[in-house]
Amino acid sequence: MIRLHCTKKILAKLPLDSSDRLKRKLPLPHAANDGPESPLSGWHANLLTIQRRSCVLFVHDSTCFPVLATCLTKPDFAELDWWFQDALMNTLLKSGANEAQMDAAAGALSYLTCDSECDRSVQATMNRMGQDLEHQISYDRLSISDLAPYRTGAWLADRPYTVKGVKGAIWPQREMLALLDTIKR
Template sequence: MIRIHCTKKLDTKLPLDSSARLKRKLPIPHAANDEPESPLSGWHANLLTIQRRNCVFFVHDSTRFPLLATCLTKPDFAELDWWFQDALMNTLLKSGANQAQMDAAESALAELVCDLECDRSVQATMNRMGQDLEHQIWYNRLSISDLAPYRTGAWLAERPCTVKGVKGAIWPQREMLALLDTINR
């Protein structure tokens, strides 16, 4: 499973069952690993409303790697597994992941499990990246429906982030690709 720490704003939109899994209508998207925790587990997610459109912004806890899913409708929230996997794989492609790293990411995909736990350091990174995203949209006079979410996620991953307890900064793109290199070794 891949654990997603949701904000209250996002949690109210998600159709969750008693085990905190999504009540989906479609089959589980790609992988259905029933491992306790996937090596890719540990994400924070927030619901952003940009130009009256629902967008879900994900940030990986340890690498600070961002993902963006834009223009979601109410039925899309039940299929958040699909949106997450699509954003992850395509953002990795835009970030320059090689075939071994893509295969490692694919093998680590699993069903999403949501909770309301939070880490203030990750939330601060997520808020800063969300503000950078909104500034880019405003400054370049973009429509959210015309924005390339995978390229935007890769663009946000190219910047340094500070992490509580880590001296200096980390680079989300490098950290995520390094994490993928350790999977399946």
């Protein structure tokens, strides 16, 4: 399982069952290990409304690696597992992950289990990424529907972020690729 800490905005949109999993209809694109917590577990998610479109920004707790899903509709929220896995794998690809790292990520993917517990430090990083995203869209006069979410996630990952309790800055792209190198296949 992959634990997903949701803000109140996104939690209100998610159709969850009694075990806090999404009520989905589509099969997941990658392996779905239904065991204990995955090494990739620990993400925060926030709902962003950009140009009247629903977008979800996911940020990994320990690496601050961002994953972006744009232009979601109401039925897409039931399939958030699918959107998350697709966006994560493609963002890793755009971030320069090698084949071993991609295999490690695919093997560690699992179902999302949602809750409302949030870390304020990760939320602050997520808010900064959201502001950077909105600034890029406004500055470059882009349409959110024309934005490449995987490349944008890689762009957000290739900059330093500060996190409470960590001396210096975290480079999310480097940290996530290093985490993938430690996952046993």
